[in-house]
Structure formats: C-alpha cells, structure tokens
Amino acid sequence: MERREVSFRIQRYNPQVDQTPFYDNFKIAVEKGITILRVLNHIKEQLEPRLTFRAFCQAGICGSCAVRVNGISKLACTTQVWDELTGGGDDPILIEPLSNLPVIRDLLVDIDPVIEKLRQNQGWVVPSIPEEKMGFKEHAVSDDEFEVINAATDCILCGSCYSECSMMGVNPRYISPPVLLKTFRMNNDTRDTDGDERLRRVTADHGLWDCTHCYRCVEHCTKNIPIMDGIHRLREEAFERGMTGSEGARHAQAFFDDTRNTGRLREVTLPLRTKGVTGSFGMLPLALKMALKGRTPPLFVHRIAGIERIREIYRKLEK
Amino acid sequence: MKFAYFLSCINESMTREVDRSIESLKKDLDIVLFKLEKGACCGGSNLDYVSPEHFLVINGRNIALAEQMNLDLVTSCSTCLLTLRRAKQILDSSPDKRQFVNSFLANEGLSYTGSSDVKHLLWVITEDLGLSRLAExxxxxxxxxxxxxxxxxxxxxxxxxxxxxxxxxxxxxxxxxxxxxxxxxxxxxxxxxxxxxxxxxxxxxxxxxxxxxxxxxxxxxxxxxxxxxxxxxxxxxxxxxxxxxxxxxxxxxxxxxxxxxxxxxxxxxxxxxxxxxxxxx
CATH class of the missing domain: 3.40.50.11810 (Rossmann fold)
Incomplete structure (x- = not known):
C-alpha cells in the first residue's frame, strides 16, 4: 500500500473569539485512497478535537461536507488526498470553508441563505391537484417527461456552485446557481402549475439575467449537473412566456435582430437597446474617452457577404 | 498551416487591434488565415435565448463554411469559441439536428458534416505551431x-x-x-x-x-x-x-x-x- 506524509493547511475561525481566520498545519501519514473527510475525522479524533466541520453520509449523497480543497469547492467525502497532491506531494493541501456563505466555525458554513432564496423563489412543485384531494389521485410522470429534469434532480444542495459562482462573489443578493437550477427543475415538472409566477420572480433584479455565464458552477458541480443548460432553458422560457421587458432580455433580442439585419452585432447602439435612453446616459463619458482612442464601434456596421442567405434562414425559421 | 478565420464582431469595432496584430504576425508564424467573410455573428451566447433554432442554424452554417474550404475554423474571441463549439457538440451528437440544420444550408451548397474543428488562436499557437517553434x-x-x-x-x-x-x-x-x-x-x-x-x-x-x-x-x-x-x-x-x-x-x-x-x-x-x-x- 502506497503511504506518505502529507501536510494539511486548514482554515480555523471562531467568529465569537477570533478577529480574523487563521491556519493550522497538520502533518499526517496517509495511505493512497484516503479521502479528505477521513483526514478531517482523523484530525478531530486524534489531534484537534475542536476542529469543526459538517459531514454525514460519507458517500457523496447528503451534500453536507462540501469544503474548498486547494481553492476549489468539493465534497470532502469523495475527494481523495492523492488527487490533490501538488508540488511532487510536498505542498500542503489547503482546506477552507465554502466561499460566499457566513462561517459559523472553522469549515462549517451557514447554508440558510441558500434555503431562504429557495423559499422566496418557490423551489417546490405547485400541483394541479387541490390540497384536499392530495393522496387520492396519482399524478404519474412518464420516463420521457422525467428525463428533461433527471440531471437537475441530482442536486444535493451541497453549496459548491454557490461558493464558486462569480456573481455571488460580488453580490450576496444574487439569486445563485442552485436556486436557478431548482427553478428550471420545477418549471419543467409536468405536475407543476406555477411556472409563470416562479419565472416572474426569478427574472426580477439580481435574478436570472445577472448570470455572467462563467461556467464555474457547471465546472465544479459535485454531481456533474449541467447547471448552465438549466439557466439557458430558463432564459429561453422567459422569451416563450413573453417576459422580455428586462435589460437582459432586451440585450439578447439585440443579438437576434442584428444577425438578421447585417450579420454583425451593432455594438454602438447595444447599450441604448439594452438599458434605454436614461440607462445608457451614464456611459457617455466612457464612450467619449474611447472615441479619443479610436475605440468607438462604427456607427454603421458592414453587411456580411451574402446577408440575403441569413435573412432567408430567418424567414424559413419564422414560418 | 492554413485555417479559416472567424471574424468576431468586437474585433471589427472596439478591439480592432486584435485582427491588425494577427495580420502582422501571419508571415512570421507561417500561418495562412482565410477570412470567413460570409460568416455571421455567433450570437455572443445570447442568440439562443431568443431562439435555439436560429443559434444552431447560424452557427452550423458558420462551421459548414469552413468545412467547405476543408479547413479548421479559428477564432481569437473566447465567447465565439464557446458558442461555435456548443453548436458543434450539439450537431456532432445528433443526426436529427444535423439534418435539420442542413435543410437550411442546402440551397447555398453547404452541408454540416462535423469535419472541421473549432479552435482558439491560443491553441493554434500551442498545438499546431508548438511552443518550441514559437520560441525559435x-x-x-x-x-x-x-x-x-x-x-x-x-x-x-x-x-x-x-x-x-x-x-x-x-x-x-x-x-x-x-x-x-x-x-x-x-x-x-x-x-x-x-x-x-x-x-x-x-x-x-x-x-x-x-x-x-x-x-x-x-x-x-x-x-x-x-x-x-x-x-x-x-x-x-x-x-x-x-x-x-x-x-x-x-x-x-x-x-x-x-x-x-x-x-x-x-x-x-x-x-x-x-x-x-x-x-x-
């Protein structure tokens, strides 16, 4: 059995006592195949009983043990020490709490902000069967119907995507990837009847259209859920349901229109079309400075060669 | 090395220096780029929200234009890269979608088959040219x-x-x-x-x-x-x-x-x- 000494650098923090977070180092002999969670358990049982973290199922199902390992959010129970060794195995493995959530102590974060956002955005099925008739009549979901939301139902609310999200990092009020995923999942559940209202809520400020599509949520989802596909689908749904008044929707519409008109994006009027006249007023100083450097987009873009072909495609698709 | 070059909207407006600097490098790096003059805006990962069908046909067509030239398609914009590769992945994994897209391309003499790769300029430098040749x-x-x-x-x-x-x-x-x-x-x-x-x-x-x-x-x-x-x-x-x-x-x-x-x-x-x-x- 392969075995080696590995250093672990673990963030410690008790907000009631400590001014700022600090790090403790532990050097432990570890066998190949050992997970980060077993290391944390070992440290708690043998070396530092005050080390605080959350864990339960030890099998990647309950989602409670997510931490950042070497800067990336992961489940401690499914992450092997050997896969995290860098610098020829000599660098310490850094273990920190999830980002974008309040730290209760050490590696333990408060997940309540996520739960509260789910509550505000109706993250549950609103069925067509009235409450009093519940339990008397089956509402079956076929395999094909379930397939649409199959991957999304794998979400274990571990909080990794919440921790990795670029927008969450700069706006705590942002709706967040797990809530958008849950919205997609509920809106595509054939038993649900409240898609309109749910989508109206998530397209409000700090909502659906604020996603920067940085794909960090997808990249680091512990259950490999294509979260961005769900977000894409919700944006499509906003158009299908005619919820096109938001800046984000107007922005998307501009790309659609320009491709038909010239085949090129007309960037010069993009702020105006996205934000409206008053909204884009604040951009004038930057536009002037860019003009001095010759960086302003041209007033009129050229039509691509054979634009008629593109328009033909549009006409055919609109039929 | 020959490639079809995808014209990114931003490089024709705010960042014109990108294509200008690439132009001055082509000879040194022994790269020939054929500009995709008929290519349309990729939709900047926005077009598909309005219509996933338009996104797929427009970008299937963009890639098919490179296929017609028997060349891989290169872009110097990362969002164009992602958008084109998303369309490619969808089309390469679905004969039905390929058929759908091709029904719009036939009268232009185009057909999407999946034969052209879609690459970023950075990958051309690191993979096709190679770092040692670059260093030389x-x-x-x-x-x-x-x-x-x-x-x-x-x-x-x-x-x-x-x-x-x-x-x-x-x-x-x-x-x-x-x-x-x-x-x-x-x-x-x-x-x-x-x-x-x-x-x-x-x-x-x-x-x-x-x-x-x-x-x-x-x-x-x-x-x-x-x-x-x-x-x-x-x-x-x-x-x-x-x-x-x-x-x-x-x-x-x-x-x-x-x-x-x-x-x-x-x-x-x-x-x-x-x-x-x-x-x-």
Missing amino acids: KVTTPLTGIRFAPFYGCHIIRPSQLLGRDNPASPSSLDLVVEALGGSLVEYPSKNKCCGFHTLLVAEKESLAMSGNAIESAIRAEADYIVTPCPLCHTALDAYQPKALEGRRVSRSIPVLHLSQIIGLALGHSREELGIDRHMIT
Whole structure:
C-alpha cells in the first residue's frame, strides 16, 4: 500500500473569539485512497478535537461536507488526498470553508441563505391537484417527461456552485446557481402549475439575467449537473412566456435582430437597446474617452457577404 | 498551416487591434488565415435565448463554411469559441439536428458534416505551431517583463466542451509567455471571470469582478495583464478606470492581447500592433 506524509493547511475561525481566520498545519501519514473527510475525522479524533466541520453520509449523497480543497469547492467525502497532491506531494493541501456563505466555525458554513432564496423563489412543485384531494389521485410522470429534469434532480444542495459562482462573489443578493437550477427543475415538472409566477420572480433584479455565464458552477458541480443548460432553458422560457421587458432580455433580442439585419452585432447602439435612453446616459463619458482612442464601434456596421442567405434562414425559421 | 478565420464582431469595432496584430504576425508564424467573410455573428451566447433554432442554424452554417474550404475554423474571441463549439457538440451528437440544420444550408451548397474543428488562436499557437517553434522565432525576448496571464472563462470552462486547460490551474498562456522570454507573476485571478457579459445588465457587479482581477494583478507587481480574449480585454482595459474607482491601488496596469505579446517578441512595433489604441497605455 502506497503511504506518505502529507501536510494539511486548514482554515480555523471562531467568529465569537477570533478577529480574523487563521491556519493550522497538520502533518499526517496517509495511505493512497484516503479521502479528505477521513483526514478531517482523523484530525478531530486524534489531534484537534475542536476542529469543526459538517459531514454525514460519507458517500457523496447528503451534500453536507462540501469544503474548498486547494481553492476549489468539493465534497470532502469523495475527494481523495492523492488527487490533490501538488508540488511532487510536498505542498500542503489547503482546506477552507465554502466561499460566499457566513462561517459559523472553522469549515462549517451557514447554508440558510441558500434555503431562504429557495423559499422566496418557490423551489417546490405547485400541483394541479387541490390540497384536499392530495393522496387520492396519482399524478404519474412518464420516463420521457422525467428525463428533461433527471440531471437537475441530482442536486444535493451541497453549496459548491454557490461558493464558486462569480456573481455571488460580488453580490450576496444574487439569486445563485442552485436556486436557478431548482427553478428550471420545477418549471419543467409536468405536475407543476406555477411556472409563470416562479419565472416572474426569478427574472426580477439580481435574478436570472445577472448570470455572467462563467461556467464555474457547471465546472465544479459535485454531481456533474449541467447547471448552465438549466439557466439557458430558463432564459429561453422567459422569451416563450413573453417576459422580455428586462435589460437582459432586451440585450439578447439585440443579438437576434442584428444577425438578421447585417450579420454583425451593432455594438454602438447595444447599450441604448439594452438599458434605454436614461440607462445608457451614464456611459457617455466612457464612450467619449474611447472615441479619443479610436475605440468607438462604427456607427454603421458592414453587411456580411451574402446577408440575403441569413435573412432567408430567418424567414424559413419564422414560418 | 492554413485555417479559416472567424471574424468576431468586437474585433471589427472596439478591439480592432486584435485582427491588425494577427495580420502582422501571419508571415512570421507561417500561418495562412482565410477570412470567413460570409460568416455571421455567433450570437455572443445570447442568440439562443431568443431562439435555439436560429443559434444552431447560424452557427452550423458558420462551421459548414469552413468545412467547405476543408479547413479548421479559428477564432481569437473566447465567447465565439464557446458558442461555435456548443453548436458543434450539439450537431456532432445528433443526426436529427444535423439534418435539420442542413435543410437550411442546402440551397447555398453547404452541408454540416462535423469535419472541421473549432479552435482558439491560443491553441493554434500551442498545438499546431508548438511552443518550441514559437520560441525559435523570438527576436526580441520579453526578458524581465512580468505578465499576469488572464485566461477568462470561455476558453477553459466548461472543460468538457473545451478540454485543453485544467480550469482550476490553466497553463497554456503561461507557457506562451515563457516561450517568449517573459516572466510570470502568481496571482489569484487568472481563471476568474472578467464580468464582461453582464456589464450592461449589472454594471456595478461586473466592475467589481474586473476590479478584483485588475487589483490583484497590480498587487502581484505585474507589468502587464495578458489575455487571449477581446471581451476580457475590454472589461479589463476600457473599463479599468471605472473598475478601480474607490480602490486603494497606486497605479493602473496595461492589458495586452495574446497576439500583441507575440508581436512584441517577434520584433514588431507598438504602433504596428495597435498597443497605443488601448485605453491604458
């Protein structure tokens, strides 16, 4: 059995006592195949009983043990020490709490902000069967119907995507990837009847259209859920349901229109079309400075060669 | 080496220096680029929200134009890269969707088959040209210049679609800098988001993202940020004064395109490469 000494650098923090977070180092002999969670358990049982973290199922199902390992959010129970060794195995493995959530102590974060956002955005099925008739009549979901939301139902609310999200990092009020995923999942559940209202809520400020599509949520989802596909689908749904008044929707519409008109994006009027006249007023100083450097987009873009072909495609698709 | 070159909208407007600098490099690097004059805007990962069918047909057609020339399709914009590769993945995995798209392309004599790859200029440099050949061509090594490589998102994530760099610790751009004789600084933002795509819908938040990246590069004492994406460039350069408002940093930092640092190392002038067109110089 392969075995080696590995250093672990673990963030410690008790907000009631400590001014700022600090790090403790532990050097432990570890066998190949050992997970980060077993290391944390070992440290708690043998070396530092005050080390605080959350864990339960030890099998990647309950989602409670997510931490950042070497800067990336992961489940401690499914992450092997050997896969995290860098610098020829000599660098310490850094273990920190999830980002974008309040730290209760050490590696333990408060997940309540996520739960509260789910509550505000109706993250549950609103069925067509009235409450009093519940339990008397089956509402079956076929395999094909379930397939649409199959991957999304794998979400274990571990909080990794919440921790990795670029927008969450700069706006705590942002709706967040797990809530958008849950919205997609509920809106595509054939038993649900409240898609309109749910989508109206998530397209409000700090909502659906604020996603920067940085794909960090997808990249680091512990259950490999294509979260961005769900977000894409919700944006499509906003158009299908005619919820096109938001800046984000107007922005998307501009790309659609320009491709038909010239085949090129007309960037010069993009702020105006996205934000409206008053909204884009604040951009004038930057536009002037860019003009001095010759960086302003041209007033009129050229039509691509054979634009008629593109328009033909549009006409055919609109039929 | 011959490629079809996808014309990105932003490189015809705000970042015209990208195509200009690539133009001046082609001969040195022995790369022939055939401009895809008939190619249409990829939709900037926005078109599909309005209509997934339009997104698929327009981008299937873009790739089919390169297939007609028997060439791989190269772009120097990371969002064009992601958008085109998303369409390619959908079409390559579904005969029905291919048939659907081809029904719109037939009267133009085009057909999508999946034979052309879609690549970023950075990949052409690291894979088709190769780092050792790039290093051989250096005439003015960037010795002593410290670069903060900024990858941006759509060239590394989602990795299942892009598949070159490890998104947690990308290295391809670092290797290009080293091949050109430059030095690297360690800083925490190289794989973070520049915020470009929400600049018009959530400006404050986007500027916080670009500001974080710019500030961390300055704190790491980099001389330049370098990026392979013109959208990242715009968020980091044009918006830099705004992004740094209220931050305690001692200076600004110029941002260079991938093509410009290669151009500098190959002995081209700043004027030729359009570096003086940047907002921060």
